[in-house]
Structures are given as C-alpha cells and as structure tokens.
Amino acid sequence: xxxxxxxxxxxxxxxxxGVIVVTVIGSAATVxxxxxxxxxxxxxxxxxxxYRFK
Amino acid sequence: MRLTAPxxxxxxxxGTILSPLRRIxxxxxxxxxxxxxxxxxxxxxxxxxxxxxxGVTGLNRPVYWGVYITNFVFFIGLAHSGTFISAILRLAxxxxxxxxxxxxxxxxxFSLPFGVASIxxxxxxxxxxxxxxxxxxxxxxxxxxxxxxxxxxxxxxxFFYLSLLPDIALCRDRLTESPLWQRRTYExxxxxxxxxxxxxxxxxxxxxGMAIFMTMLVVTVHTVVSWVFGMTVQPGWHTALIGxxxxxxxxxxxxxxxxxxxxxxxxxYHMEEVLTVSLFNSLRKLLIVFTxxxxxxxxxxxxxxxYGSLPEEMEVFWQKFTGEFALLFWLMFLTVFVxxxxxxxxxxxxxxxxMVTASVLVNVGxxxxxxxxxxxxxxxxxxxxxxxxxxxxxxxxxxxGAITAALFAGLVLLYAVFTRLFPIVPIWExxxxxxxxxxxxxxxRRVFGAGRAR
Numbered sequence: 001x002x003x004x005x006x007x008x009x010x011x012x013x014x015x016x017x018g019v020i021v022v023t024v025i026g027s028a029a030t031v032x033x034x035x036x037x038x039x040x041x042x043x044x045x046x047x048x049x050x051y052r053f054k
Numbered sequence: 055m056r057l058t059a060p061x062x063x064x065x066x067x068x069g070t071i072l073s074p075l076r077r078i079x080x081x082x083x084x085x086x087x088x089x090x091x092x093x094x095x096x097x098x099x100x101x102x103x104x105x106x107x108x109g110v111t112g113l114n115r116p117v118y119w120g121v122y123i124t125n126f127v128f129f130i131g132l133a134h135s136g137t138f139i140s141a142i143l144r145l146a147x148x149x150x151x152x153x154x155x156x157x158x159x160x161x162x163x164f165s166l167p168f169g170v171a172s173i174x175x176x177x178x179x180x181x182x183x184x185x186x187x188x189x190x191x192x193x194x195x196x197x198x199x200x201x202x203x204x205x206x207x208x209x210x211x212x213f214f215y216l217s218l219l220p221d222i223a224l225c226r227d228r229l230t231e232s233p234l235w236q237r238r239t240y241e242x243x244x245x246x247x248x249x250x251x252x253x254x255x256x257x258x259x260x261x262x263g264m265a266i267f268m269t270m271l272v273v274t275v276h277t278v279v280s281w282v283f284g285m286t287v288q289p290g291w292h293t294a295l296i297g298x299x300x301x302x303x304x305x306x307x308x309x310x311x312x313x314x315x316x317x318x319x320x321x322x323y324h325m326e327e328v329l330t331v332s333l334f335n336s337l338r339k340l341l342i343v344f345t346x347x348x349x350x351x352x353x354x355x356x357x358x359x360x361y362g363s364l365p366e367e368m369e370v371f372w373q374k375f376t377g378e379f380a381l382l383f384w385l386m387f388l389t390v391f392v393x394x395x396x397x398x399x400x401x402x403x404x405x406x407x408x409m410v411t412a413s414v415l416v417n418v419g420x421x422x423x424x425x426x427x428x429x430x431x432x433x434x435x436x437x438x439x440x441x442x443x444x445x446x447x448x449x450x451x452x453x454x455g456a457i458t459a460a461l462f463a464g465l466v467l468l469y470a471v472f473t474r475l476f477p478i479v480p481i482w483e484x485x486x487x488x489x490x491x492x493x494x495x496x497x498x499r500r501v502f503g504a505g506r507a508r
Contacts, residue, residue, distance in 0.1 A: 017190025017197040024201050025208060032212045035260050039216070040245055043252030 061249035062224045063485030067328045071479045074323045075229060078474050089467040096460020099453040100175065108178045110453045116441070117432040117448040122176035125458055127300070127424045128307070129169030129465075130203065130279055132417075134272055135308025136162025136210065140217070141268040144261070150336050152483045153328055157319060158312045159214045160478070164468040166207045168461045175457060195281045202278040206271050213264050215243075216257060220482040223247035236475070254482075276301045283427070289367040290431040293358070299351045306344040307420035310394075310413035313337050315469070317410045319478055328479050334402075334409050341412070342398045349391050366436050373430045383426055389419030 065071070102110050113120050136159035143151040174180040190197040226240035247253065280300035283291040313334065320329040359367050374383040397412035433446040472478070 012193070017192055017194065018187030020192070020197065021187055021190070021201050021204065024205055028205055028208055032209075036212075036216065036245070039219075039253060039256045039260055040247065042254075042256040043248075043250030046252070047248075047250065 060223060060227055060247065062220070062227065063249075063482050065481045065485040067479070067484065068224075068228075068481055070323075070325060070328055071477045071481055072225070072228060074473055075225065075232075075475065075477065082470065082474060085470060086467060089463040089470070092463035093460045093467070096457045096463070099456035099460070103175075103178070103453055103457075110451060112448050112450045112454060113176075114448070115445060116435050117429065117446070119176065119428050119432060120448055121425070121450045121454040121458055122172050123428055124421065124424045125461055126169050126172035126176070127279060127428075128421050129165045129172060129461070130276060131300075131304035131307045131420065131424075132311050133162045133165040133169065133206070133210070133308065134276060134301075134304040135312045136160070136214070137268050137272040138305050138308060139312060140213070141265040141272065144265045145269060148336075150333060153330075153479050154312060154316055154333055154337075155483065156214075156218070156480050157315050157478050158308075159210070159217070160469060160472055161308065161311055161315060162210050163214050164465050164472070166203070166210060168465055170203060170207070171461065195278065195285045198278045199282050202271070202275045206275045209264070209268060209271055213261070213268055216264070217261060217480065217483070218476060219243075219245065219247055219257070220249060220254070221477045221480060223249065224481055225476065239475075272305075273301060276304045283431075288431050288436055289364070289434065290359070290370040290427070293355065295351065295355050295358070299355060302344065302347050302351055303420055303423060306341070306348055306390075307417050309337060309340055309344060310416040310420075313341070313409050313413040314417070317406050319473065320406070323473070323478070325479065328484070331404055331406065334406050335404065338398055338402045338409060341416070342395070345391060345395045345398060345416075349395075352387075352391075366434075366438065369434045369438060370430050373434055374426060378433075379426060379430050382422055386419045386422040386426055389415040390423060391419075394419075 111120070111122075113122075136155075139151055139158035140155045144155075174183055177183060186197055186200045190200070222240055223244040226237070226244045229240070230237065232240075277297035277300065280296040284293065284296040286292060316329050316333065316337075319325060356371065359371050373379050394412040394416050397408050397415075401408040402412060429448055433448055435441075435446075438446075
C-alpha cells in the first residue's frame with residue numbers, strides 16, 4: 001500500500017485509536033521507570049567498592 | 055552492604071519549611087471538614103444527575119458544553135502554572151523561581167484530575183469514556199485530547215515526584231516523631247534515597263531533560279484542548295488563533311493562581327523569609343506581560359472576525375459585545391485586563407495584597423473567558439436555521455453550580471492536605487550550604503548561558 005494511502009487510512013478508519021493512547025502512555029511509563037531507577041542507582045557502585053576494601 | 059548515613063543539603067530555612075508538617079492544627083481539620091462538606095453536596099448533585107440524567111442541568115440541544123467544559127478548560131489552564139514555573143523558567147535559568155516551584159507544580163498536579171473529572175461529569179454516561187480507547191478514531195480531536203492530557207498528567211506526576219524525592223527522604227530522616235503511618239509513607243516514597251552526589255547529579259540531569267519535554271507538552275496539551283473547539287466549523291471557534299490564545303490564557307491564569315497560593319502559604323505558614331516579596335515582584339513582571347499578551351490576542355481574534363463579517367460569525371460576535379452575553383464579556387474584560395493591568399503596574403510593586411487581588415480578578419475573569427468562548431457559540435451555531443422554538447438557550451442549574459463548587463473544594467482540599475504532609479518549598483533546591491566532604495551537587499546546572507550571566 002502506498003504510504004499516502006496508509007496515512008490517509010489512519011484518519012479514515014474506525015478505531016483502534018486506543019493503540020495510540022496505550023503506546024504513548026506505555027512508552028512514557030517505561031522511560032520514566034528506567035530513569036527513576038537510574039537516578040536511584042547513582043553512586044551505588046562507588047559506595048559498594050568503598051566498603052568492600054575496608 | 056554497609057551504607058553511609060543519608061546526606062541532606064543544609065538549608066537555614068529547613069525548620070520553617072518543615073514546621074507545617076510537624077502538627078496538624080485544629081483549624082486545618084475544620085477547613086478540611088468544610089471542604090469535604092462542599093464535596094458531599096457536589097456528590098449529591100451528581101447523584102441527581104446520574105439518576106435523572108442530564109435534564110437536571112441546563113444543558114440542552116444544541117448547548118452540550120456549558121459550565122462543565124468551562125471548568126475543564128479552566129482546570130487544565132491552571133495546571134499550566136507548575137510547568138511554566140518549573141520547566142520553562144528552569145530552562146531559562148531563572149534562579150528566583152526555586153522557592154516557588156513546588157507550590158506551582160502542586161497546582162498542576164491537583165488541577166489536572168479535576169479537569170479530567172469535568173469531562174466525565176459532562177458525558178452523562180461516564181461508563182462510555184473507555185470507548186475512546188476501544189473505538190477511538192485517529193481523526194478525532196477528542197482522541198488527541200485524551201492522549202495529550204493523560205500523558206501530561208502522568209508526566210507531571212513523575213516530574214513532581216522526582217523533584218520531591220530528596221525532600222521525602224529528608225522528611226523520613228527528620229520527622230521521626232511523626233505518626234507511624236506517616237513515617238512509613240515517607241520510607242516507602244523515598245525509594246531508599248541516600249543523597250549521594252551521583253544521585254543528585256543524575257536527578258538534575260533528568261529534571262533538566264524532562265523540563266524540555268514538559269515544555270513541549272504544555273504547548274501541545276492546551277493547543278490540543280483548543281482544537282477540540284477549533285476543529286469544528288462553529289463560529290468563533292474555527293480559527294488558527296485559538297491554540298495560542300488558549301495557551302497564553304492558561305499560562306496567565308496559572309501564574310496568577312501561583313501568586314494566590316504563595317500569598318496564602320506565606321501568611322498561614324509564616325514563610326515570610328522563604329517566600330520573599332521579591333518573588334512576588336518577579337511574578338508581577340511576568341503577569342504584566344501576560345496581561346498585555348491576552349489583550350493582543352483578544353483584539354487580534356475579534357478584529358479579524360469583525361473585518362470578515364461572515365453572517366454566522368457576526369451573530370456570535372454581537373452576542374458577546376452588545377447582546378445576551380455582553381455583561382459577562384465586559385465583566386471579563388474588566389477583570390482580566392483593565393483592573394489587573396492597573397493594579398500590577400501602579401499598585402502591585404512590593405504589595406502582596408494588591409497582587410493577590412489582581413490575581414483573583416484574573417482567575418475569575420479567565421473562568422468567565424472560557425464560558426464566553428464556549429456558550430455563545432453553542433447558543434448560536436453555524437446551522438442557526440435549524441434551531442427550533444426555545445432552542446439556543448442555556449441557564450446553568452444548581453446541580454452544575456454544586457458540582458463546580460465541589461471540584462474547586464476538592465482542589466483546595468488536596469492542596470491543603472499536601473502542604474501538611476510534604477514540604478511545600480523545595481528544601482534541597484533552595485539549600486545554600488553543602489558539606490565539604492560530601493557535596494551533593496552544584497546548586498544548579500548551567501543552562502543556556504545562565505552561568506555566563508553571573
């Protein structure tokens with residue numbers, strides 16, 4: 001299918017618009033989870049190393 | 055694994071900022087009780103609407119959007135305050151914003167759910183809300199709206215939570231005399247934050263990155279909200295200007311709301327040394343710009359309509375200027391532009407009382423503005439010839455009034471409770487002293503040449 005028709009079909013077909021909602025919110029949730037974990041792990045390894053050699 | 059003791063940046067105002075969290079006064083309980091009472095009244099009104107249908111409201115054919123959608127746009131507008139203060143001013147390197155960021159972000163966080171609730175209330179059949187997901191069509195602005203507002207709400211929660219994280223950990227370690235449930239809550243929400251320098255460094259990086267994303271979202275969300283109107287061919291709505299106009303109005307009312315909230319916090323929690331007069335003066339300058347910007351927008355919109363003179367457009371135009379809605383229109387003009395501009399320019403400098411007066415006027419006027427945008431167009435639609443006898447009128451009922459009061463009471467209640475559980479001024483961001491042996495982070499990353507300005 002030519003890309004023009006494909007894009008047009010997005011705007012003329014019924015549903016499933018929910019795919020957009022779920023994709024956008026799901027992607028955001030994943031990114032935010034990973035970022036939060038990355039922040040919390042900051043300096044963790046250095047702290048572990050510090051006490052391992054004491 | 056052995057861990058060092060958690061580190062918290064030193065802030066000379068820490069005691070003042072934490073004092074509201076140490077005990078809940080009797081006056082707080084009374085305030086919460088009154089607000090809950092108002093919410094109860096709203097719940098009763100909604101139960102009437104649920105049982106007897108939308109007939110108990112003033113909504114009718116073709117006026118499907120009245121006070122509820124006015125509330126929706128207003129709450130979403132209020133929600134822009136936090137993003138503007140926190141994200142946009144953060145990117146601009148405006149250091150003075152630091153003490154007021156959380157107060158502004160909290161407005162965002164607590165306004166958005168009531169904006170979403172307004173939509174559900176207006177639907178009459180809220181159980182059908184999920185149809186947007188199951189059967190939504192890509193070409194529907196309602197679907198864009200659903201996506202944008204959901205993402206904005208979600209991102210605002212994360213942005214707010216991340217910037218709160220070091221202070222939750224501080225509450226965990228400082229407020230050891232709090233009730234057990236409160237200490238457990240802090241422990242849980244702190245996610246084991248230790249205050250390591252690398253943690254602060256990463257947090258700053260993420261907040262800076264998210265500030266760019268949030269700035270994009272703030273523009274997108276209110277533009278998409280405006281497109282719910284603008285994508286129809288209704289007179290008064292179908293204009294490319296509606297997006298920027300909505301966005302400016304949102305930031306305007308949101309910033310004015312921040313002034314009101316800051317003044318209340320300053321007075322009630324005795325934060326005169328933290329929330330200084332200079333903060334209000336900085337906000338005053340911004341508000342003068344927004345007032346003039348709003349005037350420019352309203353002139354541009356109506357002048358274009360007037361020169362086009364399309365019959366259906368003029369029907370709505372004259373309704374506002376000289377017709378049925380003239381009183382509300384000119385009252386809006388007075389409260390959004392004339393009085394606030396006089397107060398901000400001539401009376402507001404170093405006078406918080408005047409600033410609050412003007413900000414209240416702005417918010418009353420901005421609510422009226424949303425009403426003026428929505429209702430006159432609905433009472434005089436493009437296909438006006440299809441209106442039958444008695445159609446094209448709208449008079450809100452007590453049900454809509456009670457539900458509106460309940461929504462505002464809910465917003466105030468959430469805010470009031472929050473200020474008693476979490477520091478409303480960011481302690482770590484306003485910290486002035488860092489320990490030499492464990493510096494947590496530079497006070498602020500240099501963004502867009504902010505460092506050069508010093």
